[in-house]
Amino acid sequence: MERLKFAAVDIGSNAVRLLIMSISSEVDAEAFDKEIMIRVPLRLGQESFVSGKIGDAKKKQLIRLLKAFRHLMKVYEVNDYRICATAAMREAKNAKEIVKDIKNETDFKVEIIDGQEEANIIFESHFAYQLNDHLNYVFVDVGGGSTEISLISNDKFIQSDSYNIGTVRKLFGKVDEQEYAKLHSDLEKLKKQYHVKDIIGSGGNIIKLNTLAEVRRGRKLSVVALETLNEKLKQYSTDERIEMYKLKPDRADIITHAADIYLDVAKTLGARSFIVPKIGLIDGIIHLLYVKWKLKNGNDPGHLTEL
Numbered sequence: 001m002e003r004l005k006f007a008a009v010d011i012g013s014n015a016v017r018l019l020i021m022s023i024s025s026e027v028d029a030e031a032f033d034k035e036i037m038i039r040v041p042l043r044l045g046q047e048s049f050v051s052g053k054i055g056d057a058k059k060k061q062l063i064r065l066l067k068a069f070r071h072l073m074k075v076y077e078v079n080d081y082r083i084c085a086t087a088a089m090r091e092a093k094n095a096k097e098i099v100k101d102i103k104n105e106t107d108f109k110v111e112i113i114d115g116q117e118e119a120n121i122i123f124e125s126h127f128a129y130q131l132n133d134h135l136n137y138v139f140v141d142v143g144g145g146s147t148e149i150s151l152i153s154n155d156k157f158i159q160s161d162s163y164n165i166g167t168v169r170k171l172f173g174k175v176d177e178q179e180y181a182k183l184h185s186d187l188e189k190l191k192k193q194y195h196v197k198d199i200i201g202s203g204g205n206i207i208k209l210n211t212l213a214e215v216r217r218g219r220k221l222s223v224v225a226l227e228t229l230n231e232k233l234k235q236y237s238t239d240e241r242i243e244m245y246k247l248k249p250d251r252a253d254i255i256t257h258a259a260d261i262y263l264d265v266a267k268t269l270g271a272r273s274f275i276v277p278k279i280g281l282i283d284g285i286i287h288l289l290y291v292k293w294k295l296k297n298g299n300d301p302g303h304l305t306e307l
Contacts, residue, residue: 087145
């Protein structure tokens, strides 16, 4: 059985991720299988949010990394790909120059997507999780530079919003209080119209928090349990978190900032728990690539475009 292969790259504020997935080309046997996932902590947001631009050293690292990703895509014989850059690149004054240099040196097209599109793509990743058709859910993805919030009601996408509130921004004190005010105002309005019991949390930090809270597969992470875990984590330094919880350095220094944001959203909405599927922006990109292929080529893999 021939399988299609798609690659997604997320150039985020804290890390750059590559996901390659294979999908059965048989219509009656659609199955998404992960071939490889790589996460490299470049932390572009540290320079973008603090100085307003990404320095030459970080740019060179990014280009080297994308060159490596291109070789991997060729090894895995990827049929199509998409590369999306988010908050750090959105705010970098030299973003257009970086995108041009990437194109010249790797032949990759990088899309700098706005917050609304980021939220929409992240929403697409929910296909991997079966929801109750009759309930309301708020889909929350906390990244290094922004937080995307989408409303799902009766299994239908209602709206998405993006806020410049993220873990790397919080780490370096670069979140504008007006963004918090806007977030809370919007959530209060949403709360008046929709009763939300569960939040769907996506992103590496909530997945790690769910693991640290020892939530069993198929169970939910309660707001109370997350708050208890967050208070415990805050008692330790970054180095202590690395040693005690086996966290990577770039996770250990921001994980409580992520928990603060998730808890803020949950408490404002009056939600009781989190559903934490292992999905995010790159999963949404993969899904959209597959939809694009189906619309363009039907089910004939012979028409696929080579990388």
